[in-house]
Amino acid sequence: MDRQLISLAVAILLAYVGPGRVVEAVLTPQQIENELAPHVGNTSHTPQFSPNEIRNSTCWGRGDVRYRTLDGLEFSYNTPTTKRGIMVMPWRLLPWWVVTIQEFFNGGPKTRIDEVYVRCSGQYFRADLGHTVALWYWSGTVWVAIPPPPPPLIFAGGDVTVGAFAPRGFTISCHAVPMTVNVYLHSVRITMTPLHSAANLGVRGICGDYNGDETNDYSNLEPLILPLWKPLLVPP
Structure with missing residues (x-):
């Protein structure tokens, strides 16, 4: 999206929700990019493939904290x-990713997902999770609120659309990736296609390597030895 379209989108959102609905005291996209940068371009891993057919699949994190x-x-x-x-993030460069931040649940030690950050097609979104979900769009300088439930909003010339997701959540559809991210309650769901399976050296992260075999996925997100090709948590 060029600067004129970004300015227009921000102006529309500000007119819709009011000029006070901006947030600055949270992570910026650049902070996340900087934390992911050490892992970019490392393709030393050769995935082990399963004979199982690879189909569209959904990875999720929810509650305190359960993953698939x-x-x-x-x-x-x-x-x-x-x-x-x-x-989830790609093996090369950083054209798209989904990152979470956690909070203590009922005072700890259990934690749950509190925020979700999404990048695709040059656009950045931040979801503040809870009984209701607040979704924000990065204007280039500040986070600007997207009101619920939104009409289908179009970003990046149609490569990204944002709409409502029940219950009380949002759907971010990254058509160019392709990837669909649903945010609701204290949950995030990420649906991907075989275009990002291990056969195409597609994905890594908590969601695994999408090779059709769950036995090489990590259930311990802080192993003693974790190669750079598979970041699960940052900073290490």
């Missing part, structure tokens, strides 16, 4: 509040 990888491994892990959870 794209290959179907389900597990619970109290992801620390001091670290970012790398749900």
Whole structure:
């Protein structure tokens, strides 16, 4: 999206929700990019493939905190509040990713997902999770609120659309990736296609490597030895 379209989108959103609905005291996209940067371009891993047919699949994180990888491994892990959870990112460069931040649940030690950050097609979104979900769009300088429930909003010339997702959530559809991210309650769901399976060296992170075999996915997100090709939490 060029600067004129970005300015127009921000102006529309500000007119819709009011000029006071901006947030600055949270993570910026550049902070997340900087934390992911050490892992960019490392392709030393050769995925092990499964004979199982690879189909569209959904990875999720929800509650306190339960996860499911794209290959179907389900597990619970109290992801620390001091670290970012790398749900999914590509093997090369950083054209798209989904990152979470956790909070203590009922005073701890259990944690749950509190915020979700999404990048695709040059656009950045931030979801503040809870009984209701607040969704924000990065204007280039500040986070600007997207009111619920939104009409279908179009970003990046149609490569990204944002709409409502029940209950009380949002759907971010990254058509160019392709990837669909649903945010609701204290949950995030990420649906991907075989275009990002291990056969195409597609994904890594908590969601696994999408090779059709759950046995090589991690259920311990802080192993003693974790190669750079598979970041799960940052900073290490």
